[in-house]
Every structure is written in structure tokens, then in C-alpha cells.
Amino acid sequence: MEIITVKNAQQGSQKAFNLLAQNLQAGAKVLGLATGSTPVELYKLIIASDLDFTDITTINLDEYVGLAPQDPQSYHYFMQKQLFAYKQFKQSFIPDGATPDLQNATKQYDQIIDENPIDFQILGIGQNGHIGFNEPQTSFNLKTHVTDLTDSTIAANARFFADNEQVPTQAISMGIASIMPSKQIVLMAWGADKATAIAQMVNGPITENCPASVLQQHPHATVIIDDAAAAKL
Numbered sequence: 001m002e003i004i005t006v007k008n009a010q011q012g013s014q015k016a017f018n019l020l021a022q023n024l025q026a027g028a029k030v031l032g033l034a035t036g037s038t039p040v041e042l043y044k045l046i047i048a049s050d051l052d053f054t055d056i057t058t059i060n061l062d063e064y065v066g067l068a069p070q071d072p073q074s075y076h077y078f079m080q081k082q083l084f085a086y087k088q089f090k091q092s093f094i095p096d097g098a099t100p101d102l103q104n105a106t107k108q109y110d111q112i113i114d115e116n117p118i119d120f121q122i123l124g125i126g127q128n129g130h131i132g133f134n135e136p137q138t139s140f141n142l143k144t145h146v147t148d149l150t151d152s153t154i155a156a157n158a159r160f161f162a163d164n165e166q167v168p169t170q171a172i173s174m175g176i177a178s179i180m181p182s183k184q185i186v187l188m189a190w191g192a193d194k195a196t197a198i199a200q201m202v203n204g205p206i207t208e209n210c211p212a213s214v215l216q217q218h219p220h221a222t223v224i225i226d227d228a229a230a231a232k233l
């Protein structure tokens with residue numbers, strides 16, 4: 001994996017944007033998208049750019065179970081607000097966390113990914129090393145699946161909800177086996193809260209205890225981090 005250290009999120013997002021632009025020029029047609037605060041600057045750069053995305057398909061990593069698309073805390077709503085309302089894409093997929101038939105939704109999502117292999121996957125990282133919602137101990141062999149969120153993830157996400165009771169405890173997420181076939185992966189991380197997870201991902205053993213460590217095995221994984229996130233390397 002290639003590690004690029006930058007001063008701040010702004011610089012790092014610009015580097016990620018440049019890489020994305022290169023990939024689009026080289027023919028990338030399917031983008032894997034992430035939510036969370038990490039990619040917000042990159043999405044602003046995409047919106048401000050004059051790059052044409054009308055031929056580009058997007059596939060999001062995950063969604064909370066039980067939240068309708070119009071719920072302001074859902075990832076559907078997040079994507080609409082941060083990107084889709086301002087930039088036109090060919091088609092966009094986000095897992096359906098509100099369906100009564102979650103198992104069927106996971107199968108359908110795998111089929112969507114099979115039909116639209118991901119060229120360029122954007123990732124953030126959780127403080128416990130999760131990617132998407134692949135929490136520690138999740139098998140590297142899983143594709144899209146329903147998962148219980150760990151207490152630390154629920155606590156980290158609580159800041160977006162009015163009270164702790166409202167934070168979802170389950171999510172539907174692309175698995176490691178859905179993410180790894182992506183041709184190019186760009187993982188970004190900003191801030192000291194991510195320093196331990198970044199050190200484990202880069203220098204630790206490849207283990208399901210730190211889901212992001214699997215990226216050591218990816219032939220084209222680029223990690224863009226600021227100085228604070230790089231502090232324990």
C-alpha cells in the first residue's frame with residue numbers, strides 16, 4: 001500500500017481528487033462511495049469541478065438498518081445532501097436498510113456489484129479499524145451482509161443523533177470480499193482519533209481484528225492521511 005502524508009484534510013482531499021480524475025480519464029466508470037465526515041471535502045471538490053459524471057455509476061458501502069431514505073440520519077440522506085443534489089451521476093446505489101427483507105437486499109446488492117465492478121473505491125476508517133461497517137472479527141470472506149455495530153462504533157456515531165437511544169445498532173454493509181476486488185482503493189483519514197487504527201492497518205498483522213489491515217494485500221491501495229493520523233506510524 002502506498003502511504004501519502006499531508007498537512008490537513010484539504011490537501012489530502014485534493015490528492016484524492018487528483019487520483020480520481022486520473023482514474024476517470026483512464027476509463028473508470030464505477031465509483032465506490034463512503035459516508036462519514038472524512039470524504040466530505042472530496043465531495044465538495046467533485047461538486048466544484050467541471051468533470052462530467054453523467055456516465056458514472058456510484059455504489060455506496062453501507063446503510064443503517066431501520067432508517068428510511070428520507071431520515072436525516074440515513075446514509076441515503078447524507079449522500080443526497082453532500083453530493084447527489086449537486087452533481088449528476090448515471091445511477092447510484094445505496095443498500096436498502098429499511099426493507100423488511102434484509103437478506104434479499106444483501107443478495108441484490110452483491111448482484112449490483114457483480115454487474116458493475118468497482119473501479120475506484122473511496123474509504124474512511126473507523127477508530128477500531130473498521131471499513132464500511134466491517135467491524136473487528138468480521139470474516140474477510142463476507143460480501144454484503146447485515147452486521148451488529150460495536151459499542152465503540154455506536155458511541156462514535158452518537159454525535160449525529162439527538163440521543164443515544166436513536167443510534168442504530170445494525171447496518172447493512174458491503175463486505176471485505178465486496179471491497180477487495182475494486183481496481184483502485186483510496187482510504188483517507190484525518191485527525192488524532194484515527195492514529196491507532198492507521199498504525200494497526202499499516203504496520204500490524206493482517207488480521208480480522210483490524211479489518212482495514214486487509215488492504216496490505218491489495219495491489220493498488222493508496223492511503224492518504226494527515227500528520228495527526230500518521231502520528232503513530
Ligand code: GLP
Nearest residue numbers: 034036037038124125126132133
Ligand atoms: C462510519 C462509516 C464508515 C466511515 C466511518 C468513519 O462507521 N460506516 O464508512 O469510514 O464511520 O467516519 P468518519 O469519516 O466520520 O470519521
